[in-house]
Amino acid sequence: xxxxxxxxxxYFLRWDDDLATSIYHAFVALCYLTPILGAIVADSWxxxxxxxxxxxxxxxIGQIVxxxxxxxxxxxxxxxxxxxNMAVHVTLAMIGLILIAFxxxxxxxxxxxxxxxxxxxxxxxxxSTFFSVFYLCINAGSLLSTLITPILRGQECGIHTQQxxxxxxxxxxxxxxxxxxxxxxxxxxxxxKAAPQGNIxxxxxxxxxxxxxxxxxxxxxxxxxxxxxxxxANEKYNKLLIAQxxxxxxxxxxxxxxxxxxxxxxxxxxxxxxxATTMDGxxxxxxxxxxxxxxxxxxxxxxLVPIMDxxxxxxxxxxxxxxxxxxxxxxxxxxxxxxxxxxxxVQIQIDKTLPVFPSSTESQLKIVNMASSQxxxxxxxxxxxVLGSMQASDYMTLPNSTIxxxxxxxxxxxxxxxxxxxxxxxxIIPADPNTAYVTFDIxxxxxxxxxxxxxVNGMSEEVNVSYYGFNRQSxxxxxxxxxxxxxxxxxxxxxxxxxxxxxxxxxxxxxxxIPSTLxxxxxxxxxxxxxxxIKPNTVHMALQIPxxxxxxxxxxVFSVTGLEFSYSQAxxxxxxxxxxxxxxxxxxxxxxVLIVAELAKLPDQWAExxxxxxxxxxxxxxxxxxxxxxxxxxxxxxxxxFMQGDEIDPEDKEKKAIELKSKxxxxxxxxxxxxxxx
Numbered sequence: 062x063x064x065x066x067x068x069x070x071x072y073f074l075r076w077d078d079d080l081a082t083s084i085y086h087a088f089v090a091l092c093y094l095t096p097i098l099g100a101i102v103a104d105s106w107x108x109x110x111x112x113x114x115x116x117x118x119x120x121x122i123g124q125i126v127x128x129x130x131x132x133x134x135x136x137x138x139x140x141x142x143x144x145x146n147m148a149v150h151v152t153l154a155m156i157g158l159i160l161i162a163f164x165x166x167x168x169x170x171x172x173x174x175x176x177x178x179x180x181x182x183x184x185x186x187x188x189s190t191f192f193s194v195f196y197l198c199i200n201a202g203s204l205l206s207t208l209i210t211p212i213l214r215g216q217e218c219g220i221h222t223q224q225x226x227x228x229x230x231x232x233x234x235x236x237x238x239x240x241x242x243x244x245x246x247x248x249x250x251x252x253x254k255a256a257p258q259g260n261i262x263x264x265x266x267x268x269x270x271x272x273x274x275x276x277x278x279x280x281x282x283x284x285x286x287x288x289x290x291x292x293x294a295n296e297k298y299n300k301l302l303i304a305q306x307x308x309x310x311x312x313x314x315x316x317x318x319x320x321x322x323x324x325x326x327x328x329x330x331x332x333x334x335x336x337a338t339t340m341d342g343x344x345x346x347x348x349x350x351x352x353x354x355x356x357x358x359x360x361x362x363x364x365l366v367p368i369m370d371x372x373x374x375x376x377x378x379x380x381x382x383x384x385x386x387x388x389x390x391x392x393x394x395x396x397x398x399x400x401x402x403x404x405x406x407v408q409i410q411i412d413k414t415l416p417v418f419p420s421s422t423e424s425q426l427k428i429v430n431m432a433s434s435q436x437x438x439x440x441x442x443x444x445x446x447v448l449g450s451m452q453a454s455d456y457m458t459l460p461n462s463t464i465x466x467x468x469x470x471x472x473x474x475x476x477x478x479x480x481x482x483x484x485x486x487x488x489i490i491p492a493d494p495n496t497a498y499v500t501f502d503i504x505x506x507x508x509x510x511x512x513x514x515x516x517v518n519g520m521s522e523e524v525n526v527s528y529y530g531f532n533r534q535s536x537x538x539x540x541x542x543x544x545x546x547x548x549x550x551x552x553x554x555x556x557x558x559x560x561x562x563x564x565x566x567x568x569x570x571x572x573x574x575i576p577s578t579l580x581x582x583x584x585x586x587x588x589x590x591x592x593x594x595i596k597p598n599t600v601h602m603a604l605q606i607p608x609x610x611x612x613x614x615x616x617x618v619f620s621v622t623g624l625e626f627s628y629s630q631a632x633x634x635x636x637x638x639x640x641x642x643x644x645x646x647x648x649x650x651x652x653x654v655l656i657v658a659e660l661a662k663l664p665d666q667w668a669e670x671x672x673x674x675x676x677x678x679x680x681x682x683x684x685x686x687x688x689x690x691x692x693x694x695x696x697x698x699x700x701x702x703f704m705q706g707d708e709i710d711p712e713d714k715e716k717k718a719i720e721l722k723s724k725x726x727x728x729x730x731x732x733x734x735x736x737x738x739x
Contacts, residue, residue, distance in 0.1 A: 095166020116167025123160025124235035131227035323650025387688035393619025400611035561586030
């Protein structure tokens with residue numbers, strides 16, 4: 062659903078790029094905060110099975126509400142294709158997204174763990190196979206969704222008017238979610254349902270809270286200092302738990318710079334998608350939608366993970382380099398920064414091809430000569446322009462609100478025309494120059510890569526231009542927006558008609574001139590003159606592949622390694638705390654995008670890319686310094702030292718001994734989960 066979400070904000074709800082980006086990242090941040098709550102609810106109250114069911118229902122309802130919010134006909138009383146009450150759609154969309162965020166919060170932390178609960182301790186091979194298949198399904202879903210959902214969005218649908226089919230793009234995932242929930246419930250009798258046993262995150266928070274309060278109560282100098290501030294929890298909690306929390310906090314301290322990586326990484330679903338809408342997505346016979354470029358990410362993940370594990374890392378070790386986990390993470394952050402440098406370079410190339418529209422104190426004018434003879438046109442203070450029959454000039458920028466036009470006819474014609482500021486206009490000189498007139502032109506790049514077209518009739522009789530029910534009589538039609546590809550038009554009067562075809566690319570605007578001498582025969586394409594108002598997108602989407610490669614390589618090196626490192630440096634019973642901390646860094650990273658998008662307001666998009674790259678490079682340097690002073694530990698050895706003491710209850714000591722004996726198995730599982738997490 063996220064594949065098309067930012068385009069839904071931009072082109073259906075009609076938000077600007079910054080607001081669409083901000084709400085998108087606020088939603089993503091909420092999706093990465095709610096799993097912490099979901100894990101607590103599952104472990105402390107409902108259990109994993111009931112949590113999955115209840116919150117899957119919430120998830121499905123949210124997806125259905127999103128699909129309903131995208132139906133413009135529910136408020137389009139006048140049937141003009143535009144919702145009459147956008148507040149209704151915005152409210153439904155926000156309700157749907159909040160429900161989805163809480164629904165995914167119940168699913169993310171529970172499904173994989175619930176699957177693992179189905180296997181006994183001796184079924185290590187089966188459990189490993191399950192996790193491999195499980196994460197393969199996640200990657201397959203990611204790949205298929207980024208391919209199919211944009212195709213569904215690109216369809217035309219509607220009750221009264223045909224629009225981009227966002228209801229279908231949201232509705233199909235909703236239907237599949239309902240089906241998957243029914244299938245999951247159908248197997249209820251076969252599942253092993255472990256009872257809730259409490260959540261370690263609550264114990265950790267309570268211990269830290271008690272230590273802080275106890276330290277505050279004993280802040281007087283008459284109380285002796287303790288080696289670590291957590292030691293103030295000794296009165297209530299055993300030393301083993303305190304030592305475990307110390308190890309976790311040591312890792313969490315390294316997490317402080319990490320949100321900046323996610324700030325850049327998650328923009329591939331927002332800013333980079335907007336960037337793709339201004340590019341050419343023609344790959345031979347294959348046409349890519351802007352939101353389908355995200356498909357490159359899961360494809361590269363499936364490719365790069367085994368290459369890194371089996372080729373790159375072993376080769377580095379053979380060369381004698383100590384490529385430690387923290388060094389890998391530093392490299393991953395640097396690669397992400399370079400991805401945004403690449404995005405900035407692409408944006409600079411795009412900006413060179415974009416039209417320059419008039420400012421708030423200017424207007425622009427193009428001249429089209431539809432007369433049968435050459436015409437010299439003078440608009441003060443510009444030099445005279447000589448145009449042949451059926452020719453057009455380029456746009457000229459004028460500071461005046463009223464212009465005086467001189468035509469070198471016999472006798473000369475002098476006419477005055479008012480112009481609107483911040484608008485583009487076309488001065489059309491028909492067969493009778495005395496009836497010259499000015500039209501308003503399109504003043505923005507067509508949205509979503511579509512093409513804006515209109516027709517000007519130079520014939521003395523009325524004609525109809527028909528295309529999928531579009532009929533407008535002379536002299537000038539409104540702009541109609543058509544998708545990329547070949548389209549056929551029919552021009553007819555009351556007796557005869559002719560057709561012609563035109564292949565359109567992405568993001569152009571055209572005015573088609575019907576000459577006064579047009580002969581309505583079978584094919585009149587050679588007679589109808591095409592005037593280009595806005596050039597099509599010329600920068601190819603393939604130029605985004607390097608930035609996707611760099612960001613994905615950074616993700617593989619940073620994220621997979623980060624999870625492996627975190628699990629290796631903390632006790633096995635603290636994995637949930639580290640997972641919560643890791644998800645929290647993703648949420649904070651998305652909040653940073655939200656803040657920058659709303660506050661920075663940089664005039665050029667490439668400058669924003671450079672800003673983010675610079676910030677990540679600075680954070681990368683800070684992280685490398687922190688990593689340099691970090692000392693790797695062996696949690697099992699530290700726990701074993703406390704096992705020798707008498708401060709632990711015999712029952713707890715026996716349980717802990719069993720955990721330590723299975724340490725090798727736990728590390729193997731952590732490594733398996735870490736490598737396949739993406």
